[in-house]
Amino acid sequence: MEIERTIDSREVTELIGKAHKELLRDIRKYVSVLTSANLRSSDYFIPSEYLDAKKEPRPCYLLTKIGCDLVANKLQGPKGIEFTAVYVKRFEDMEHYIKAETPQLSSTKVQLKALLEHEEKLERLEGDVTELKNEIDLTRIQKKRLSDIVRHNAMEAVGGKKSEAYKPYYKIAIAENWRSIKNYFEVASYEEIPRLRFDEAVELAQNWSPSAELKMNIKKCLQQLALM
Template sequence: MSELKVINLEGQLVTDSREVAEMIGKEHKELMRSIRQYSGVLTSAKLRSLDFFIPSYYNDAKKEQRPCFLLTRKGCDMVANKMIGDKGILFTAAYVTRFEEMENQIKQPISSTKALLQAALEQEERIGFVEGRVESLENNMRIDGGQEYRISKNGKSKVVECLGGIDTKAYKEISKRAFSQFWNEFKRYFEIPRYGELPKVRFDEALQFINEWSPNTAMRMEVKALNAQQHLPLGSEQQ
């Protein structure tokens, strides 16, 4: 079992979920799924999930940003409590030891000029790290459930509007294609696999996109023709 790395993030001791996954012999994506579940339960109980798990990001081998979590000691406690057998025991021993070592280092007084300078440099690096992390989170944080619902609702309303309403012939015959066209264009415009992956910073832009969207020319003509048939006088279609 590898040694767990613990860092001091603005006075909060944390460890990376990738480190934890490697230590407990679990795929990182599986641990991430579990942590999201724990966070959801905590939030539902009106507890601060950030006291346990802090959303973060890292750059993979392709220099692309990927999500991860920073676990506090409480977060490690929660993960350890879900484990059984030797791995759970060893993980508990490892994180308790590393967190205590870091806590003791923080408590030790800095007595020399060299140590003071080193501490100042480390603090500056941490500030830069945190500022970069905050900026990254702001730029890459995904929309929340409420915003996702609003995009879904507004998108559906826009498509229905462009088809003339849910009682029209166009809606009954081509709504499936219209919705497909809308969501495909939405995902292509924002370069995302699904609308729930939209970055928070582009939420207002997404609402504007929905407000200004309309089907392509061929579909607009098809909608017009179908709805015109619906309003023909009785018997005119047979003439």
Template sequence: MSEIVKTTNEDIVRVSSREVSVMMDIRHDNLIAKIEKHTEIFKKVTDLKNKVSDLWIESTYKDSTGRTLKDYKISKKGCEFLAHKTTGEKGDLFTIKYMDRFEEMEKSLKKQKVLSPMEQLKLQYQVLEDHEQRFEKIEERLDSLEINPHQKRAIQRAKSKRVVELLGGRKSVAYKDASLRAKVYADMGRQYNNYFDISEYAYTPRNRYEEALELIATYNLTVELSMEVRQRNNQLKFL
């Protein structure tokens, strides 16, 4: 029920009239009536008319049933005024209570560092920079992930296409030789895994997917395999 109201010259700490009524040990509606009575008197005096807001400002609040009811935000100066108008033991107790309350709030206010416009800009920039660094790390982690199922299938197709080309086509004797075809796939897989330093193609880094396709497209047989494929395909000429 307390708040800090910003004015042109200073931060004024105010408490709700509901809280003040508890400190004064009177009904809230009676305190409202007392405040409005003094306000009417001040308004009749030109020099005091504009001073009312230094004491209290009218406000509203919602009760537990959702009704909007009148409330006042009372400054320390306003509490001092009300204390002067309260005689006897109640006045003394109220003075102690409101002084303790405002001291507590003012200490809390001092702990809150007010940033200059430049400091606010620096803080905003730092927040943005931190977010950007986080996004970069996330992107790096995503890029370092393994290829997805779609990319795996594309790599498999690229391997098959290259093997067909190197063996002389699907109708070639070399391609129809399952043993020789398996040797070519094995050699391609071995070179591929060594290049990426992985145990199998499924672990290909996602951010090197295009590089993987290029590697497959430029793969060539070893001298031994090349000779074996040539010999196997040449057998048809002598049949």
């Protein structure tokens, strides 16, 4: 009987009720923070691939026990309890298997070394998790403030809600503003902007102005109205 040493991220998503692409996004943020802290991210998350229904390779991760610890730390409620119960049992079975199949690994010396290494990693992880909470994801209040600034910018760009340019170009102005912010921070969503860089995001949003193309389109829209 082969006992796995890791858990596939696809199986984790089934246990925690989260879309696989969302879990991959979270893991990539964890890997970034671990790397910045000079921790070997492969001790937690091992990059891997699987073949989808079209036999095309897709990314996934193999989670070690401490990788599961990190994911479980972010969960609450029944899903968090269920996931913790499953992965703890899985790794306990793996440890029993190793002891039964490779007695030399059960020596006191090897066990003590593994225990000390694990405790050291957990101590580092506790500090990293605290830092991680402050470094990833904006707070709800921060998201709202940033969103308010973007909407205000768009409203000014089109000349107000009563302007003829409002309906065709208000949402375009919002999208252009968000795109400039996401490109600057190199994120797929503004929600991934590091919390500690919020002030920088606010300054960037406040200094936004429409592109030359958007300004021209708004101007043409208003000129056409004036000629009617």
